[in-house]
Amino acid sequence: MVASLYVLPHRKPSGNVEVCGLHPIRAGVRIRGQQARCAEARSILLMKYLVAILAWLMPVVAWLSNSGLFGPTNRVISDAYPTLIVAAGYAFSIWGPIFVLDLIYGTWQWLDRTHDARLQHARPWTALAFAMTSLWMVVFALEWFWLALVVIWVSLGALLVAAWHVSHTTRHARARWWQWVPLSLHAGWVSLAVFLNVAQVVVAFRLLLVTHMLPWTLVLFAAAAMLVFWTISRLRGNPWYVLAVIWGLLGVYVKQHGSALAGADDAAWTALALAVATLLWSLWCRPFRQQSLDGDRAGG
Template identity: 35%
Template sequence: MGLVVLALVQLAAPPVISALGGGAFTTADRAGEPAIVPAGYAFSIWLVIELLSLLWALWAAVPSGPDPDLRERIARPLTVVFAGFTAWLVAAELEPRWATFAVFLVMLAGLLAATRIALREAARIRAWSGYGQALLWGTLGLYLGWSSVAIWLNLTTALVASGAPLDGSAGLLGQLAVLAGATATAVALLRWTGVLLPYLGAVVWALAGAMLGARGAGEPVLAFGAAVGLVVVIVAALGMRRRGSHLRWAGPGRRRLAEG
């Protein structure tokens, strides 16, 4: 039940912090942020992630459910992730530069660990109900997909807050480099997960948000860079699919990739 409690706290923390007068760092479209930070609407994905996390935690907590040992193994790193989300919100109020980035790194490590376990045990998971599979792969895919792009944007925000240039050639090249890093990370994780559909969806959502955010900030070059990243990810996913790396939730190559 510990995971359920953390999932509930994860869901309740944002409105509570906002009600207490916080949330300035997490306010969408705030002044002075890098142009590649996604448009405000894109952050609505967090509510979907939080709700899926809670539904998964509730499903996994049922004693009569399948493979209790496997559910427990997946839950361990997810406790770090769910607790990390709330810690990130607290860090955003206390030290919103490098502390948030450090917490995000820990969360990403937990997501990779949980996903690795699920990929290794994909054959056992296929015996679960469709609902259970959808909750697991949906939670892992959306959470990992958004986080694997957002951590790069969090890094950009930390660098800018620490004095890195936001404008001019240096600022432009720096943000293009961040977009390239996010794109490369997404393609690598797409291959690792066997083109996990929720992962792909979250990455597309994040890069599309970055493109619209840059366009809204009056930065056409950065908007084009985000669009290129978006196209690269989609083309890579289609190429992997043609090579047989895709099924309903994760591809047939997932166990080999996870163990490699």
């Protein structure tokens, strides 16, 4: 796909020549410009391969992690450090659709031959997010909780930037479905997972009271609400991001509603209320409402 540029010494190119094996250009284009195009094409190609490889790597690492290769499984660790913000076990099955959609994204972007500037901008952030997702599964199983906390926050930041590039925002319409659906769903789930990780670090190192966790858990719920609501407004009510968030919050409600921990009932109802608020806020931020408001302003 990427071919080297061949120019005879001491002769000026005449007619049309081919740069990087991609596009013919007319004579007179400087060699430096041609080399820059070659370098850019190679960079794009390498990033395509990197994203595809990392997308396929995630489910492999997940399978190895669940087999106990790196250490205790996530469920074992979660049971060892119980919190008021953890979701029911079934909620974590969302990783199945996330991995499948990420595989579709990774494979499709590798095969895609269109010049998509937004996809190119999203690729480095997507690669970082996928790499951090795999790394988190390893370090969390090893119970390196502080490192896992840093890794998952980096993953979230990269996912939010990547999702913004391909979602419907105030600056651009959403990209093709295989770009914005996978990244939005992944970002939505991790937006809650980061706060679960914070809670587990608090419990593991007893940074705060573990016999009466409700006060600081409510602070985590408030922080999660601010992050989620801000992201929803930036992504204009992105339904796939919202779906992952609500799925996680309902999982927290189910888990805590049947928990014997002190304050679990209050945490359960808080999660349920936050799920309802998330749905309402997403409807408020939907593009059709924004267009209506813009129309009213224009008419006024």
